[in-house]
Amino acid sequence: MKLTLLALMLVAVQVSAHHSFQAEFDANQPITLKGVVSKVDWRNPHSYIFLDVKDENGKVVTWQCEGFPPNMLIRQGWSRDTLKAGDAVSISGYRAKDGSNVINSREVTFPDGTKRYGGPPAD
Amino acid sequence: MFSRIVTALAVLSGAALTAPAQNAPPSDLSGVWQINLPAFLKGGLVPQDQPAPAKAAPRPARAPNDPPYQPWAAEKVKERRENKLKDDPEARCLMPGLPRIVNMPMPMEIIQTPQEVAILYEAFHSFRVIPTDGRGHIDKKQMASDGLYLGDSVGHWEDDTLVVDVTNFNDVTWLDNSGGIHSDALHVTERYRRPDRDTLIYQATLEDPKVFTKPWTVNWTLKLRPGERLMEYECLENNQDPPRLVGK
Numbered sequence: 001m002k003l004t005l006l007a008l009m010l011v012a013v014q015v016s017a018h019h020s021f022q023a024e025f026d027a028n029q030p031i032t033l034k035g036v037v038s039k040v041d042w043r044n045p046h047s048y049i050f051l052d053v054k055d056e057n058g059k060v061v062t063w064q065c066e067g068f069p070p071n072m073l074i075r076q077g078w079s080r081d082t083l084k085a086g087d088a089v090s091i092s093g094y095r096a097k098d099g100s101n102v103i104n105s106r107e108v109t110f111p112d113g114t115k116r117y118g119g120p121p122a123d
Numbered sequence: 124m125f126s127r128i129v130t131a132l133a134v135l136s137g138a139a140l141t142a143p144a145q146n147a148p149p150s151d152l153s154g155v156w157q158i159n160l161p162a163f164l165k166g167g168l169v170p171q172d173q174p175a176p177a178k179a180a181p182r183p184a185r186a187p188n189d190p191p192y193q194p195w196a197a198e199k200v201k202e203r204r205e206n207k208l209k210d211d212p213e214a215r216c217l218m219p220g221l222p223r224i225v226n227m228p229m230p231m232e233i234i235q236t237p238q239e240v241a242i243l244y245e246a247f248h249s250f251r252v253i254p255t256d257g258r259g260h261i262d263k264k265q266m267a268s269d270g271l272y273l274g275d276s277v278g279h280w281e282d283d284t285l286v287v288d289v290t291n292f293n294d295v296t297w298l299d300n301s302g303g304i305h306s307d308a309l310h311v312t313e314r315y316r317r318p319d320r321d322t323l324i325y326q327a328t329l330e331d332p333k334v335f336t337k338p339w340t341v342n343w344t345l346k347l348r349p350g351e352r353l354m355e356y357e358c359l360e361n362n363q364d365p366p367r368l369v370g371k
Binding site: 018019020043071072074097098100 | 366368
């Protein structure tokens with residue numbers, strides 16, 4: 001399992017499980033969001049973590065963080081309760097090209113510093 | 124009368140005892156199999172037998188293993204790539220065709236009987252049933268649609284190798300996750316061989332006189348995943364991507 005994750009981190013990627021990364025997301029717009037999980041949508045073909053993030057004016061904005069399908073997350077050691085509403089986490093990824101508050105999430109950092117991959121690395 | 128019945132029973136039981144041995148497939152391909160994920164994530168149909176780099180290396184430029192395209196088809200593939208593959212039918216949850224369905228990150232399971240081989244693909248919750256008992260291709264008049272996503276498969280054994288002849292495709296599916304193109308004239312010959320317990324060698328030779336200049340062969344290895352169970356994969360319910368697939 002560790003080897004798989006390591007390998008996933010090292011290779012370049014053009015695709016996610018069922019659509020092209022570049023069709024939807026911009027590899028030139030990396031972003032790290034820090035906030036509170038409001039909902040975890042655990043359904044194929046993509047998992048979504050909804051994250052409430054305070055913007056520079058203190059206003060809470062909800063970001064939708066797309067990740068691997070649950071089937072792949074489970075095989076990487078995730079489970080349905082790895083992340084719950086109310087958890088404070090930071091998620092790094094890449095912004096959607098259409099400018100919406102959607103990112104392709106790559107790495108989730110938990111309050112204790114643990115990091116987990118939730119999607120493939122960017123190209 | 125009694126002796127006739129006894130004779131008949133003896134013949135029947137003899138037939139029952141010998142029939143399975145005569146029909147037993149020469150190799151057992153059953154099990155849950157999965158490709159090497161890092162190779163998949165590089166794009167295209169990449170043979171998996173390339174070790175992952177030992178340390179972070181400069182990111183390699185993508186070099187898809189492209190088929191020998193006729194000029195018009197190469198142009199079309201270029202266009203798909205320039206559009207960042209946004210029109211991939213799979214992104215709309217349509218089933219991938221061949222050989223792409225065998226190159227999915229989710230595992231597949233092979234179930235075998237003396238009469239047929241069934242391949243269950245977790246990806247897109249799809250399956251193929253491959254007769255190996257001499258049944259031929261289906262009558263075109265009996266086809267579920269003008270052309271099939273996964274084609275129409277007929278198999279036979281050559282020593283320990285399952286050889287599958289696949290035809291009657293549609294022209295909708297993409298060959299790979301790099302925008303590969305084919306037509307409804309696609310003809311695929313697949314070969315499955317299990318050299319040891321943990322290894323399934325897959326090879327597909329593709330012929331398409333409308334799109335290729337000559338046949339094209341790809342191959343990769345799948346590994347046994349003992350204890351793995353296929354999961355449900357419903358693609359459409361939560362497929363929120365299509366409106367955001369803007370391409371360039």
